[in-house]
Amino acid sequence: MKASDAVLTPIHKEGHTHIAVFFIVSIGLFYLISEPLGWIGLVLTAWCVYFFRDPERVVPQASGVLVSPADGTVSAVTEIAPPAELGMGDKPRKRISIFLSVFNVHVNRVPSAGTITGLAYVNGKYLSAAADEAGEENERQLVRMTTEDGNDIAFAQVAGLVARRILCNLKEGDVVERGSRFGLIRFGSRTDIYLDEGMECTIEPGQTMIGGETIIARKL
Structure with a gap:
């Protein structure tokens, strides 16, 4: 798999709201509390994107x-x-x-x-x-x-x-x-x-x- 394929893997629609919430909270942590907590939030946001990935698959066509x-x-x-x-x-x-x-x-x-x-x-x-x-x-x-x-x-x-x-x-x-x-x-x-x-x-x-x-x- 190419590196670009991993980055461009589609995201399941169920994940859109969760990813947005993680990102907004991370930005809030950066500006309202502390930069280290903001970076932790961004790492968790990246994990949320990874969790909701929805890659294409090659389905076997054999019978039975x-x-x-x-x-x-x-x-x-x-x-x-x-x-x-x-x-x-x-x-x-x-x-x-x-x-x-x-x-x-x-x-x-x-x-x-x-x-x-x-x-x-x-x-x-x-x-x-x-x-x-x-x-x-x-x-x-x-x-x-x-x-x-x-x-x-x-x-x-x-x-x-x-x-x-x-x-x-x-x-x-x-x-x-x-x-x-x-x-x-x-x-x-x-x-x-x-x-x-x-x-x-x-x-x-x-x-x-x-x-x-x-x-x-x-x-x-």
Whole structure:
């Protein structure tokens, strides 16, 4: 990637207000309190710009694959029942959990082309997103979809310790494309994806994910 590409990376519209507030406060600190505090404010403003970056991605076109819904690190691959709120039964499924630090891109992407068949928002706690129980106890937005290959999957945006707002632009009945943007979590979080039977997980804990690009599962 060229240095100019990093500087010119688009910013998600959700970040515009936050960046403006950080910048105005920084200028106020410079002129009303102290120059060192002003410089600290500008560093935080730069971090805010970095946090809300929204880079373009090259989405794989292979058939029968799922891509990562987020940037981050795979924190766990487990067997667990899907969220009860989505009505998918209680038979355990493979769940892939991806932890996003405050330095990762936080724009979320749809893992497969298909149709959104259900959504549920659950108000909850703000445990560390890396904790196993966060997927069942934290604030979360749940999404169920039928993929273009006929698989019934689910994915979730899970708030973390410092995350205080989950944005999801999906509606039931939406027809979506693999890798398309669907939301954002600020400022630290996790995403989970629940696979259908007949799907093979292709990643392992500790791997680094690129949202919309890294293949995380494929149809057998």
